[in-house]
Amino acid sequence: MSKQRFSALSLFRRALGGHRSWEPQWRKSEPQPAYDVVIVGGGGHGLGAAYYLAAEHRVGRIAVVEKGWIGGGNTGRNTTIIRSNYLFAESAALYDHSVKLWEGLSQVLNYNVMFSQRGVMMLAHTVHDVQVFKRHVHANRCSGVDNEWLTPEEAKAFCPPLNIDPDIRYPVLGAALQRRGGTARHDAVAWGYARAASELGVDIIENCEVTGIRRDAQGRVEGLETTRGSIRAGKVGVSAAGNTSAVLALAGVRLPLESYPLQALVSEPVKPIFPCVAMSNTIHAYVSQSDKGELVIGAGTDAYTSYTQRGALHINMHTLDAICELFPMFRRMRMMRNWGGIVDVTPDRSPIIAKTPVPGLYVNCGWGTGGFKATPGSAHLFAWTIAHDEPHPINAPFTIERFRDGHLIDEAAAAAVAH
Amino acid sequence: MLLIPCPHCGERPEIEFTYGGEAHLVRPADPSTLDDAAWADYLYMRSNTKGVHAERWRHARGCGRFFNALRDTTTDQFLASYRIGEPKPAIPTGDPR
Ligand SMILES: Cc1cc2nc3c(=O)[nH]c(=O)nc-3n(C[C@H](O)[C@H](O)[C@H](O)COP(=O)(O)OP(=O)(O)OC[C@H]3O[C@@H](n4cnc5c(N)ncnc54)[C@H](O)[C@@H]3O)c2cc1C
Ligand SMILES: [Zn+2]
Numbered sequence: 001m002s003k004q005r006f007s008a009l010s011l012f013r014r015a016l017g018g019h020r021s022w023e024p025q026w027r028k029s030e031p032q033p034a035y036d037v038v039i040v041g042g043g044g045h046g047l048g049a050a051y052y053l054a055a056e057h058r059v060g061r062i063a064v065v066e067k068g069w070i071g072g073g074n075t076g077r078n079t080t081i082i083r084s085n086y087l088f089a090e091s092a093a094l095y096d097h098s099v100k101l102w103e104g105l106s107q108v109l110n111y112n113v114m115f116s117q118r119g120v121m122m123l124a125h126t127v128h129d130v131q132v133f134k135r136h137v138h139a140n141r142c143s144g145v146d147n148e149w150l151t152p153e154e155a156k157a158f159c160p161p162l163n164i165d166p167d168i169r170y171p172v173l174g175a176a177l178q179r180r181g182g183t184a185r186h187d188a189v190a191w192g193y194a195r196a197a198s199e200l201g202v203d204i205i206e207n208c209e210v211t212g213i214r215r216d217a218q219g220r221v222e223g224l225e226t227t228r229g230s231i232r233a234g235k236v237g238v239s240a241a242g243n244t245s246a247v248l249a250l251a252g253v254r255l256p257l258e259s260y261p262l263q264a265l266v267s268e269p270v271k272p273i274f275p276c277v278a279m280s281n282t283i284h285a286y287v288s289q290s291d292k293g294e295l296v297i298g299a300g301t302d303a304y305t306s307y308t309q310r311g312a313l314h315i316n317m318h319t320l321d322a323i324c325e326l327f328p329m330f331r332r333m334r335m336m337r338n339w340g341g342i343v344d345v346t347p348d349r350s351p352i353i354a355k356t357p358v359p360g361l362y363v364n365c366g367w368g369t370g371g372f373k374a375t376p377g378s379a380h381l382f383a384w385t386i387a388h389d390e391p392h393p394i395n396a397p398f399t400i401e402r403f404r405d406g407h408l409i410d411e412a413a414a415a416a417v418a419h
Numbered sequence: 420m421l422l423i424p425c426p427h428c429g430e431r432p433e434i435e436f437t438y439g440g441e442a443h444l445v446r447p448a449d450p451s452t453l454d455d456a457a458w459a460d461y462l463y464m465r466s467n468t469k470g471v472h473a474e475r476w477r478h479a480r481g482c483g484r485f486f487n488a489l490r491d492t493t494t495d496q497f498l499a500s501y502r503i504g505e506p507k508p509a510i511p512t513g514d515p516r
Contacts, residue, residue: 243469245465245466245467245469246467246469254460254464254465254466255464255465255467256459256463256464256465257465257467258440258465258467259467259469259492303433303436303437303438304421304438304474304490304495305467305472305474305492306492306495307469307492307493308492308493308494308495312420312421312433313420314420314433314434347462347463403459403462403463403464404455404456404459405455406455
């Protein structure tokens with residue numbers, strides 16, 4: 001396949017031909033008998049890791065195996081909020097590594113991921129929220145990550161639809177604003193990485209579910225059983241989000257993860273009316289407007305673990321109640337679609353990008369409700385960890401062993417919300 | 420919304436309940452004798468079962484009591500519920516769907 005570069009000129013030329021000359025953007029591959037590295041999971045994290053392995057590390061033959069279609073997991077189901085204003089220095093470094101990669105990603109991949117730094121505003125509704133957010137602002141300043149405190153009036157100036165009446169159920173007492181935060185196009189991230197990885201020779205194998213992990217006499221990984229046959233592999237990197245516990249159980253590895261449904265919904269499309277991303281952790285309401293015009297609304301997790309990719313209606317109702325009160329002009333909008341994804345949550349709400357106790361087996365998981373923003377950074381660091389058989393300094397704190405050793409990176413406590 | 424069978428009250432809507440996580444995790448009798456790995460295993464590691472999962476629920480806005488249940492996490496269908504102290508029932512055979 002010849003790489004068709006995207007540029008204003010190439011789009012114009014193909015438009016003259018009625019756009020009939022475009023070729024598929026990546027190869028659909030059949031599984032080969034053996035690879036040097038196989039990535040399990042064709043979400044943004046897995047495809048990105050394959051791309052960085054091929055682009056930045058000489059590791060030989062690489063494949064991504066995906067049980068469904070690429071980007072059909074949480075990558076294609078999330079509300080695409082991107083920010084890096086986390087409390088702890090380890091987290092801020094990890095997420096900001098990602099934001100910096102987002103800033104150049106469309107150019108690097110020659111694929112428009114529609115990264116839009118429209119600003120992410122996190123609303124504070126209680127005295128406790130105010131104290132926690134101000135602490136974040138100060139901590140971020142020490143880590144060199146932008147984050148600023150807004151009064152209710154300043155928040156309304158930044159986001160005019162916001163209701164700052166003091167007598168509503170969840171009054172706005174202020175907000176933390178990260179101007180470099182924003183959104184990106186979820187599918188484009190998966191497709192852009194797939195296209196760039198395929199161009200570098202990575203095999204992308206869809207409809208191929210991993211059903212077993214084979215190990216040699218010394219316990220080292222030697223291959224995978226899949227619904228499309230056996231594949232030998234020198235190293236295996238698992239990036240399977242909500243299904244990670246089930247995949248790693250195939251190698252007898254237990255993880256500190258629980259998988260919960262998380263839901264989102266979109267409204268009918270309307271003209272541009274909402275200038276930024278607004279989020280409220282306290283009442284689980286997350287909203288932005290897509291370039292197509294739909295409001296993209298995220299809700300909270302359901303109460304129980306599940307693998308169904310659906311959740312309960314009352315969770316969405318709670319979020320819509322909050323959205324309608326905070327943004328009264330949305331009260332009469334119609335919601336068009338609703339869906340769920342399965343998110344893998346760790347006890348400290350920080351991810352794991354690490355080696356496992358099994359030689360040759362690596363895992364990238366625990367991103368829970370917030371790993372889309374981390375896609376480029378996580379993929380980049382996971383590729384490094386697999387290639388070097390040791391973590392990069394940025395992901396070195398994000399091990400499985402931190403739970404044994406007591407080095408939690410407790411963003412759960414830092415966010416101070418009931419998850 | 421799920422209909423959850425409380426073994427004391429019968430089926431009630433999910434909003435009457437709170438979830439208590441994986442069931443039958445027994446707190447070690449003498450934690451000070453454990454090494455860090457065993458203690459972390461008790462505190463943090465979970466089976467996160469894809470399939471029939473034994474879990475705790477509390478009928479918080481009903482009788483107030485804790486109980487255990489078996490639920491298939493691939494369908495969310497409840498297969499059994501039983502009182503605290505009762506043994507985990509055998510998994511009913513046949514396709515629950
Ligand atoms: C409703 C919702 C809203 C969200 N909102 C945000 C947000 O605003 N901002 C943010 O940063 N994050 C958000 N997230 C979280 C974010 O979506 C995820 O953290 C991130 O997309 C995970 O990417 P991934 O590539 O690891 O996972 P996925 O895209 O889920 O990819 C994992 C892939 O592994 C495959 N797989 C699983 N098991 C196997 C197997 N046995 N064999 C082969 N393949 C397998 C799956 O099919 C899947 O395609 C949200 C999530 C949801 C569900
Ligand atoms: Zn009851």
